[in-house]
Amino acid sequence: MSRTSHPQPTPQPQERPVSTATQSSPWRHQVERALSSNIAPIVAALIIVSVALSFMSDVFLTSSNLTNIVTQSAVVGIAAVGATFVIITSGIDLSVGATMALAGFLGAQLAHHSDSGWLGLLAVMGVAVLVGAFNGFSVAWLGLAPFIVTLAVMGMARGLTLQFSQGESVYDLPSTLNWLGSADLAGLKVSAIVTVLLFLVGHLLLSRTTFGHRVYAVGGNADAARLAGINVKGVIFSTYVIAAVCAGVAAIVLVGRLDSATPNAATGTELQVIAAVVIGGTSLFGGKGSMIGTLVGVLLIGVINNGLTLLNVSSFWVQFVQGALIFLAVLLDSFNTGRLKRAATS
Amino acid sequence: MPIVSVQGVSKRFGAVTVLDGVDFAFRAGEVTGLVGENGAGKSTLIKILAGAETPTAGSVVLGGEQLPSTTGDVIAAGLSVIYQELTDVPDMTLLDNVLLGNLSSRGGLTRRGENRRRAKAGLSRVGLGELDLRTPIRDLTISQRQLAEIARCLVRDTRVLILDEPTSSLPERDVETLLSVVRTLRDEGIAILYVTHHLDELFDVADRVVVLRDGNLVGDQPIGQWDEPSLVRSMLAKELEQAYPWRPRDVGEPALVTRGLVARGVKDTSIHADRGEVVGLVGLAGSGRTELMKAVGGVAHVVSGEVSVAGRRVRTGSIAAARSAGVVYVPEDRKAEGLVLDASVRSNIAMGDYAPVSRRGLLRSGVMTRRAQEITSKYDVKLGSVHQEIGKLSGGNQQKVIVGRVSEMSPRVVLFDDPTRGVDIGAKSGIYEHVFTLAEKGSAVMVCSSDTDEVLAVADRVYVLAAGRVVGEFARGSFDREKILHLAAGGSAVSEPPA
Ligand SMILES: Nc1ncnc2c1ncn2[C@@H]1O[C@H](COP(=O)(O)OP(=O)(O)OP(=O)(O)O)[C@@H](O)[C@H]1O
Ligand SMILES: [Mg+2]
Secondary structure, three states: OOOOOOOOOOOOOOOOOOOHHHHHHHHHHHHHHHHHOOOHHHHHHHHHHHHHHHHHOOOOOOHHHHHHHHHHHHHHHHHHHHHHHHHHOOOOOOOHHHHHHHHHHHHHHHHHHHOOHHHHHHHHHHHHHHHHHHHHHHHHOOOOOHHHHHHHHHHHHHHHHHHHHOOOOEEOOOHHHHHHHHOEEOOEEHHHHHHHHHHHHHHHHHHHEHHHHHHHHHHHOHHHHHHOOOOHHHHHHHHHHHHHHHHHHHHHHHHHHHOEEOOOOOOOHHHHHHHHHHHOOOOOOOOOOOHHHHHHHHHHHHHHHHHHHHOOOOHHHHHHHHHHHHHHHHHHHHHHHHHHHHHHOO | OOOEEEEEEEEEEOOEEEEEEEEEEEOOOOEEEEEEOOOOOHHHHHHHHOOOOOOOEEEEEEOOEEOOOOHHHHHHOOEEEEOOOOOOOOOOEHHHHHOOOOOOEEOOEEOHHHHHHHHHHHHHHOOOOOOOOOOEHHHOOHHHHHHHHHHHHHHOOOOEEEEEOOOOOOOHHHHHHHHHHHHHHHHOOOEEEEEOOOHHHHHHHOOEEEEEEOOEEEEEEEHHHOOHHHHHHHHHOOOOOOOOOOOOOOOOOEEEEEEEEEEOOEEEEOOEEEOOOEEEEEOOOOOOHHHHHHHHOOOOOEEEEEEEEOOEEEOOOOHHHHHHOOEEEEOOOHHHHHOOOOOEHHHHHHOOOOHHHEEOOEEOHHHHHHHHHHHHHHOOOOOOOOOOEHHHOOHHHHHHHHHHHHHOOOOOEEEEEOOOOOOOHHHHHHHHHHHHHHHHOOOEEEEEOOOHHHHHHHOOEEEEEEOOEEEEEEEHHHOOHHHHHHHHHHHHHHHOOOO
């Protein structure tokens, strides 16, 4: 497989829209909010775990290992960007893992047979968007419970993947399709760069645009948002599509990294994604959360996974620890929200 | 011997002092009224009495002993609070609600006969003895549900009952029922602390009235020594010449016209409101005031009929269509439908109306803050900062934020559904001042309220509604209170729920 084909252009949102003068006060306010919110304990946890690991393992603090953590976290991180939008509206998307598998597999197969990476990329994104639109339509317009809808879609997508693949993986993919997941750019993994860019875009979308403001309003109080003239159904629909677009990008990274697509890919990824978002302080009750928090959540999970591997802990324990983290995060969330609810009844 | 005494209680939230060395006491067999402006600290004081907040300084003595520090223990010690919002479980029966968390049982089995007897006893003390205990509580009227909550407290042997604005979400005609229950309980020897913004209720039931201003206790006298002006002066620290500063206005061409509107709770209604006019809707609870407003505002589904604004037909059943025609509905239940309680004041002001604070979809944070500061100071909202959670503002101040947010949109037609619910007497006149200004600038304003006298005081013209129909229309010159109330009551008798 040759690596000589030209890399596709990376998205370049490089203009700086806001001058530092107008930026300073909202910035400071954001930092204050972040510190006073439930991110602070997670940041502390990340620091403590990292310091502990740097003592327990010589390898941990090496630059190659740190790069490794970021690269390993790319798939979960990219999907978590999208999941943050969904969870802020008090929704949930259990289908991301299965969507990644379905979109990744169909795209890879198309690319393999047509020998066109571009066609493959298009197919991955197309399939993902269709799944997201289905989720969004069912939740927003049919009024079905997001947990049930996405659980059902998870089953359907995984089933379709197995049916199309008959359990077989696809190998030997065009380099255009693999580029995102495997190439290096200026000494960094392209997948890591894309992850960071997506976080940045997600952060700006959430905190600096009217769309982001609507997302928070819908999650905070859908009735009030509706009466204030916000198209609540449209907002909910968009969040599921955003989640699916992110799942599509994550699928491309995953396929490229393995240079293959397997029907069982990304099994259980949805739990890691939800864990990262919730650990990052986004409330399952909706209305609260931030992309910065999700980033910290993703890094915390990445660091813990990495540390357990470095310390040769069995992968069964890794699963256990992830489960325990979700539990703690949900507990913290319910504690914070419960306190708020009580405070609000005056 | 007072049963509750509050001794030098102070409460600070961060740098804000909400209560400052409050000293007062109240006795068994007495109704003590507690009044004060929005944000004066009444609810905070109540939360301290309920064990939900700890005072920064000072202490509370209940029946000779230190007040317990948790809400559960305070209830067990005989002090119960009725909050403004219902706290019942809508899907459970009346019996289960009255005995919530308090069922008698033996060996893990509930004692049915004993429980029914206790529930009946509690309910008959609030005049609900005749109701079927198996009724799901959601089928009762708001006022019956509130009385059932009081019964719940009585079943737990309450000695002290605190009511925080109990009449603010109660239909007018049910107020008297509540007041008579309060009198009965007082005569049975219960100590009652009664918080309200309706001063006439105090002259009806209170034995003493205590006034809070800015967290300080500024008045404490038997009711006989107060009159309405002196009470208002003590609350506001200034004279209030006119509660409703109505003044004549030029009324222009029709802004809103409905023809044969039919919707849930609305039957064949044709009304109009003109530019610069304040139109009142008078009617009892269930007469269709809210439903009519919701139908016009695009919030509720419209079965048939039409709505036009400035001569153009507006697609019904769509908030977006109503908004773009310039029609805005302001909901009565601000907590459920008006605000995102745990978002900031700034966010709540921007919500849904992004044109002034954004450019091509990008929010301008500085503009958002500045605009929120301007609006909150213009509408006299008492707050620490616009970044504060709006849920932490006092009820009346939350309402001012909503009125400000809407008025600043300069809509063609505004539908205010009970805009002064839970608002103090000074702020009420402030809110209507803004409503009149809005009308002067050419908006057509429609107002309804649970307080008919308030509507009559502010409107240029009123429609009387009963059972979903317009049964009368009066211009300001010919307002006849008795006739209006008679019409409103006559039409609704058919749909009155069984009591
Ligand atoms: N948790 C809190 N954090 C910060 N400030 C608070 C908090 N709770 C209440 N306050 C502030 O304390 C003040 C008093 O509020 P409180 O609800 O006691 O007023 P109130 O007298 O009940 O007013 P209203 O008549 O409007 O209900 C308000 O200015 C409010 O903003
Ligand atoms: Mg209050």
